[in-house]
Amino acid sequence: xxxxxVNAPMLNEPLSFxxxxxxxxxxxxxxxxxxxxFGIFLLFYDVNPxxxxxxxxxxxxxxxxxxxxxxxxxxxxILTGLAAALPARAGMINxxxxxQLAIGALFATWFAVFYLSSLPAALGIPLMLAAGALGGxxxxxxxxxxxxxxxxxxxxxxLLLNYVAVFTVGFFVHGLLKDPDSFNWPFSPEISxxxxxxxxxxxxxxxxxxxxxxxxxIVWLVLKKTRMGFRIRVLGSNHLxxxxxxxxVSWMQFGVLVAAGxxxxxxxxxxxxxxxxxxxxxxxxxxGYLGFLAAWMAWNHPLRLTITAxxxxxxxxxxxxxxxxxxxxxxSVHILMGLVLFFLLGSGRRLKK
Amino acid sequence: xxxxxxxGAIRSGTSVMLAxxxxxxxxxxxxxxxxxxxxMLGGALGGFAVTVWTGNPWLGTLAGGLxxxxxxxxxxxxxxxxxxxxxxxxxxxxxxxxxxTSFFGRGFVSEQIVGFNPVAIPYLSEIPFVGQVLFNHDxxxxxxxxxxxxxxxxxxxxxIGVILRATGEREEVLFANGINPKLVRYAxxxxxxxxxxxxxxxxxxxxxxxxxxxxxxxxxxxxxxxxIFASWKPIRAMIGAYLFGAAQALQLTVQxxxxxxxxxxxxxxxxxLTLAALYIVERRQRSQTPEALSRVFTGTSSG
Numbered sequence: 001x002x003x004x005x006v007n008a009p010m011l012n013e014p015l016s017f018x019x020x021x022x023x024x025x026x027x028x029x030x031x032x033x034x035x036x037x038f039g040i041f042l043l044f045y046d047v048n049p050x051x052x053x054x055x056x057x058x059x060x061x062x063x064x065x066x067x068x069x070x071x072x073x074x075x076x077x078i079l080t081g082l083a084a085a086l087p088a089r090a091g092m093i094n095x096x097x098x099x100q101l102a103i104g105a106l107f108a109t110w111f112a113v114f115y116l117s118s119l120p121a122a123l124g125i126p127l128m129l130a131a132g133a134l135g136g137x138x139x140x141x142x143x144x145x146x147x148x149x150x151x152x153x154x155x156x157x158x159l160l161l162n163y164v165a166v167f168t169v170g171f172f173v174h175g176l177l178k179d180p181d182s183f184n185w186p187f188s189p190e191i192s193x194x195x196x197x198x199x200x201x202x203x204x205x206x207x208x209x210x211x212x213x214x215x216x217x218i219v220w221l222v223l224k225k226t227r228m229g230f231r232i233r234v235l236g237s238n239h240l241x242x243x244x245x246x247x248x249v250s251w252m253q254f255g256v257l258v259a260a261g262x263x264x265x266x267x268x269x270x271x272x273x274x275x276x277x278x279x280x281x282x283x284x285x286x287x288g289y290l291g292f293l294a295a296w297m298a299w300n301h302p303l304r305l306t307i308t309a310x311x312x313x314x315x316x317x318x319x320x321x322x323x324x325x326x327x328x329x330x331x332s333v334h335i336l337m338g339l340v341l342f343f344l345l346g347s348g349r350r351l352k353k
Numbered sequence: 354x355x356x357x358x359x360x361g362a363i364r365s366g367t368s369v370m371l372a373x374x375x376x377x378x379x380x381x382x383x384x385x386x387x388x389x390x391x392x393m394l395g396g397a398l399g400g401f402a403v404t405v406w407t408g409n410p411w412l413g414t415l416a417g418g419l420x421x422x423x424x425x426x427x428x429x430x431x432x433x434x435x436x437x438x439x440x441x442x443x444x445x446x447x448x449x450x451x452x453x454t455s456f457f458g459r460g461f462v463s464e465q466i467v468g469f470n471p472v473a474i475p476y477l478s479e480i481p482f483v484g485q486v487l488f489n490h491d492x493x494x495x496x497x498x499x500x501x502x503x504x505x506x507x508x509x510x511x512x513i514g515v516i517l518r519a520t521g522e523r524e525e526v527l528f529a530n531g532i533n534p535k536l537v538r539y540a541x542x543x544x545x546x547x548x549x550x551x552x553x554x555x556x557x558x559x560x561x562x563x564x565x566x567x568x569x570x571x572x573x574x575x576x577x578x579x580x581i582f583a584s585w586k587p588i589r590a591m592i593g594a595y596l597f598g599a600a601q602a603l604q605l606t607v608q609x610x611x612x613x614x615x616x617x618x619x620x621x622x623x624x625x626l627t628l629a630a631l632y633i634v635e636r637r638q639r640s641q642t643p644e645a646l647s648r649v650f651t652g653t654s655s656g
Contacts, residue, residue: 093440150632153650155387155440156578160628163571164621171617289448296441329459334452341445342427345437 030347034339041335047326056318066317068203072275074306074313076101076284078212079267080291081298081305082219083136083260087154088300089223090256091236096143096158097264098288099165100136104265106169107135108272109279110177112191121194128195129211129269136265137258139165144257148250154257162288170281177279188279197274206274213306215263220302232256264288286334290316293341312337354610358602359486366598367494368393368556372576373583373590374497374504375548379425380580381508382541383521383645387443388428389549390573391450392421396550397557398454401564402461410469414493414554421550422543424450429542433535439649447574451567461564469493469559491559493551500548504587517541521643549573572597575627582630584641593630600626 039049059066080097087094111131116124142161146152170186179189197206223229235242235252243249271284294312298304319333372389379386386392400417404410428446431437469491478488508514516537519526524534556572557564575597583589600623607614642650 093438093444095444146628146632150635152628152631152635153581155444156574156581157628157631159387159444159574160571160578160624163574163624167617167620170620171615174617175615289444292444293448296445329456331452331455334448335456338445338449338452342431342449345442345445346431346435 027347030343031340034336034343037339038336042328045326045328047322047328052318052322055321056314059317059321060314064200065203068200068205069317070310070313071205071209072313073316074309075208075212075274076267076271076287077290077294077309077312078209078216078306079270080264080288081294081309082215082291082302083140083264083267083288084292084295085298085300085302085305086219086223086232086260086263087256088295089236090232090253091239092147092253092257093155094140094143094158094257094260095155095292096140096161096261096288097267097291098284098286099158099162100139100261100264101268101271101284101288102162102165102169103139104132104134104136104261104268105272105279105283106172106177106268107138107265108132108269109188109191110172112195112272113177113189116195117192119194124192124195125197125273128191128273129266132265132267132269132272133262134265136261136263136268138261140257140261140264141254143261144254147257148254166281166285169279169283173279173281179278186281190278191272195273196277197270204275206270208270208274211266211270215266216302216306219263223302264291267291290337293337297341297344354606356482356485358599358606360489361602361605362595362599363486363490363494364598365560365601366595367490367497368552368560369572369576369579369597370591370594371493371497371500371552371555372549372573373579373594374500374587375421375545375552376576376580377545377583377585377587377590378504378517378548379538379542379545380646381517381521381585381643382538383524383643383649384429384432384538384542385439385443385577385646385649386425386428386542386545387440387574387577388425388446388450389443389545389576390569390571391446391448392424392546392549393553393556393569393573393576394450394454394567395420395424396553397568398458398461398553398564399550400554401464401466401557402457404466404468404558405461405464408467410467410554410558413468413558414551417554417558418547418550421553422547425542425546425549428546429539433538433542455566458564458566462566464564466558466562468562469555491555493555493559497555501587501591508587518643521645523644549576552576571624575624578627578631582627582634584634585643593627596630597623597627 035053042049042052060070061067080101083097083100084094108128108131112128116127139161143154143158146157147154173186173188177188179187197208199206223232231247231252235247235249267287268284272279276283290312294305294308297308315333315336319330322328322332323330372393376386376389396417399420400413403416404413424446428442431442432439471489471491474488478484508517516527516532520534520537527534527537553569557568579590579593582593603622604616604619607619608616
């Protein structure tokens with residue numbers, strides 16, 4: 001929260017946009033209000049909100065382990081956030097991060113278990129990453145196909161496909177990809193230890209965060225500095241202008257959605273290779289939606305996305321400690337996240353496409 | 354077996370049907386509400402909770418409808434008053450409602466209720482085949498049978514319907530007639546939320562008789578998709594919802610028959626069917642989209 005409040009005035013927006021900004025006081029109020037409302041809500045359940053927010057900050061910045069936990073949570077949120085932000089810049093709303101992550105994790109595990117198990121890390125990890133990206137891209141490709149060929153709204157199709165993706169993963173971990181030694185538990189065999197991402201000592205933190213930040217920079221550079229990025233932004237801000245300028249709009253939409261899927265798929269691969277080591281039916285659940293929230297909180301700007309993803313990661317970790325310390329379910333912090341976005345959406349700033 | 358599937362289609366399709374009729378009202382006024390999923394969740398929990406407390410499912414229905422209405426009020430406020438992006442707002446509401454219901458629903462997971470049970474209508478239910486399929490349902494389902502023609506009448510044969518449809522097509526016309534389109538949209542979204550809430554009640558109080566976290570499982574999203582599939586016509590939306598219900602009823606029938614088909618494929622079928630139906634219809638119906646709505650789809654309007 002604090003990071004955002006500090007960050008907001010520093011944004012390098014064009015002057016015309018900045019002049020439309022409401023006074024900074026209101027902006028800060030918008031960012032703080034959801035925390036106050038949620039705090040009042042917590043009071044009814046005998047939780048001291050100040051203590052909670054305090055412990056949220058201290059556990060994040062207090063020690064390396066806590067900081068690592070937040071980064072671990074932030075990593076997939078950054079990637080699924082990119083999967084929402086990139087299409088949003090092209091004027092599309094992709095909510096399929098959830099499914100694309102799941103299928104990416106499925107592909108990554110499948111390749112890791114059946115083809116890559118004897119490879120050294122230097123070769124195996126990049127291949128597994130590619131497999132994850134491929135899985136996400138294939139899944140987003142369905143949405144993209146329906147959009148381009150069937151004129152089907154990508155928001156609705158990507159949402160529906162999320163449910164299909166969960167069942168697909170369920171099918172594989174109960175069947176073809178089930179660990180024969182699992183005593184009937186639905187999960188895949190463990191991937192070979194050479195394929196696990198290297199870990200920072202004393203934490204569970206893996207190099208996934210580096211991959212995520214690198215991809216943020218790439219997406220940002222592409223959007224900002226290349227001709228393709230310019231075209232994507234034109235398409236997002238004025239569909240008609242893009243058509244009149246002779247852009248191949250359908251192809252661009254297809255490409256952007258598939259690229260977004262690949263990003264979410266990489267998040268799935270990182271979850272497998274960095275944290276879980278094997279595929280479970282619940283791998284990566286809700287990260288897709290969190291990424292979507294993070295992207296819209298950052299107004300679909302890749303660099304700001306890293307900050308909002310970090311904040312959401314912090315809140316998620318706080319949710320876990322809330323469950324342990326006061327018995328409230330960890331999902332109660334989803335209420336806080338929803339509130340934050342409500343206030344942002346309602347604060348009157350037009351959303352950037 | 355066919356009787357079973359058809360009866361099951363109505364039984365499990367009714368919740369989607371109610372929600373899709375509600376969504377249809379709201380989309381006719383030019384507001385797409387993906388928060389329908391959230392309204393259904395809220396309705397399912399609110400209705401279930403009140404039924405547990407009072408033992409009266411009718412009070413539960415009312416409460417569930419009101420929960421749905423409250424949740425859709427967030428959507429109406431953000432979209433209509435603050436001009437937030439409709440699709441993003443709806444999704445946030447969906448996520449928010451998941452958090453809220455799983456929080457407040459914890460205590461209700463193991464509760465049991467009597468709720469609504471199928472009531473066979475005398476004489477009519479004895480008609481072979483038809484009676485079994487149509488006249489052996491819970492009271493909410495009967496009400497939903499009545500709702501569809503009623504909604505059709507209101508939309509296409511009444512002054513209110515003209516106003517509602519004009520809001521979605523050309524709001525300038527309303528201004529010219531001294532009616533505030535924003536007010537009409539508010540009313541439409543709230544009515545839609547109420548119906549979605551009742552749909553949720555049908556799911557928890559009449560169909561499963563239980564509350565499970567996130568039990569709506571995308572039915573609200575399906576309802577939104579079905580409205581598009583139905584070209585914004587109530588009767589087609591009803592058919593679509595029963596199709597979805599039939600795909601779900603198929604699961605049970607296939608499992609009972611012991612056919613060697615993975616249950617996961619059967620779980621997917623309703624969603625895939627919805628997508629396929631949309632794909633087939635959507636290719637040739639752009640002109641029927643309410644104009645205010647098509648601006649949302651193409652992203653040329655953020656309010």
